[in-house]
Amino acid sequence: MSAPIELPRWADLALVPAISVAAAFVVAGLVVIGIGENPLTVTRILVTGSLGSADAIGFTLYYATNFIFTGLAVAVAFHAGLFNIGGEGQATLAGVGVSLACLNLPFLPAPLLIPAGILAGAAFGAVWAMIPGWLQATRGSHVVITTIMFNFIAATLIVYLLVNVIGRPGSMSPETSEFPVNAHIPTIRAVLGAFGIDQPSTPLNLSLLLALAAAFGVWLLIYRSRLGYAIRTVGAAPGAALYAGISPGRIVVVAMTISGALAGGLAVNELMGAQHRMVLGFTAGYGFVGIAVALMGRSHPAGIVLAALLFGALYQGGAELAFETPTITRDMVVVIGGVLILFAGALEGLFRRFVARSLAFAGRRVKEA
């Protein structure tokens, strides 16, 4: 085996991701130049569009909430050595759970109905991830392929359900009726308004706090609990885990279940927080970008929150960009996400080797001087 590339902790946690991000933006800049736009103008629009006003920051945080959930979902599976590509499908099913709870329990007051919706979403997402986990643990089918298939099964299932079962009667568009008002998660604007602080109207809602709580919970789980230790052991060395009396199969199922429940948070923020009904395709690729978020955040909750903020800003800035320069669409975020996954994930060794060599060189220079 080739020796792993040893790096100081600060370089591992900050320098390598920073270089990957910088490289990804260089590639994105080249694409911008390639289609005949000025990268500096584009950057200016991106920054002011995502952070330039209270309005923009609200949208940025709203998108970041989605990315925190999907990033955490991917990360928990990563820690167990699993690759959960099924975030999209799990969030879709979570949307079904959210809708069923919100539409069937309208008599509950908000303090009961909102938790019920969140729990139903988490449960549905969890089950949709648990099945692939269980199939890997007991039948040996690889979780990557199964979750891909489950994404497509969920996509066809949801069309069927929205058209035939839970859709709004008499509606031609595939969506449910509007959720009752007591199922709406309060917006940050409404909460701050109660304290007399005026905020522009954005879809940003209290789900952001739920996402941050989930990030803290994942940190507690992974780094401070017995179960988290078992998950990390299975991810790092399944053989050693078995020897230590941990059942890798059980951990695989548990990790996938938690991962799916976290992906369900996407449905909570989108459906209960903003759209207030279930619509087709609300997952909009957040599940896939979550992979980039988790890779960039080095699967650590703090890193994931930061990476989610970056992607939230890109997403919001990208919308402004599409508005101001007709040649550039929001797909720019997908390109940047793709390049980041390539650089921070698949080509990680390239950057780590480069950093290790530069540090060694710098170290020698310091010694000589």
Add this chain to the structure above:
Amino acid sequence: MDLQSLAVILDSALRLSVPLLCACLAGLWSEKSGVVDIGLEGKMLIAAFAAATGAHASGSALIGLMAGIGASVAFSLVHGFASISQRGNQIVSGVAINMLAAGLSAIVGNAWYGQGGRSPALEGQARFNDITLWGTETIAAVPVFGPLFREVVSGHALPAYLAFAAVPLTWFVLARTRFGLRLRAVGEKPAAVDTAGISVPLLRYAAVTICGVLCGIGGAYLAVAQAAAFLPNMTAGKGFIALAALIFAKWRAWPALGACLLFGLLDAGAIRLQGASLPVIGTVPVQAIQALPYVLTVILLAGFIGRAVPPAASGIPYVKER
């Protein structure tokens, strides 16, 4: 069901199975050499875009095909560099390829043509026209077989015939040539191939290049033969159905043809069965038929019907001993 409607269904099944077959064989080559590829979808998509662009700019479908193959091979080599030279995670790299292709094709298409990512419609020589096979009219006189031959076997575009020709070719090269033997060995036990003094990276790069060529043909077929333009995300998951077909075929060329034809037939049937009522089962939701390939793959992978075992070294980067 009369002969005419049977011929129509079989013909559309064949058409729908072409991109699946290309991507499926592409995946076969890559995975037989030990490189897992979930980026088939992305490669077909970028190939479809490049093919439509090339065909539109040059007015020649053939140049479009070449452009498609070129773009797809370039993406293949990125995946190869990440997974062979850099020994990175092949799943991660595949996801990146898919996202890059989806984003790039949409954004560049929108910037160049300003039609929301669509390419201009391809006409005349810029599109592959259907080829009437030699002897079709002579055979057409034969009852049953003749009309079926004319409707189903004859009358497809060039990339379709390339795809079907790739099946025996893939089988022959992998099963009957020295190169094929080495390629399969590198996917099962690369250390043994290395010991014999044969370069593991070289073989794997050859395999991902062939994978790129096949995805290129599939993408070009979508944009320049089946449709007459590039549409954003026009592969619509075909690369993943191909992955399912590959597992279904247990990584073998002839069964891959069978699996792709079956999935093509399901697709064609789903379009025909929309709203129709079947005896015994009643009305089958179209979505159930659409989901069938994925459900079948999950069941097969779980070992409930047969066992699908991938090449032993697939997904594992090869590290030379020091």
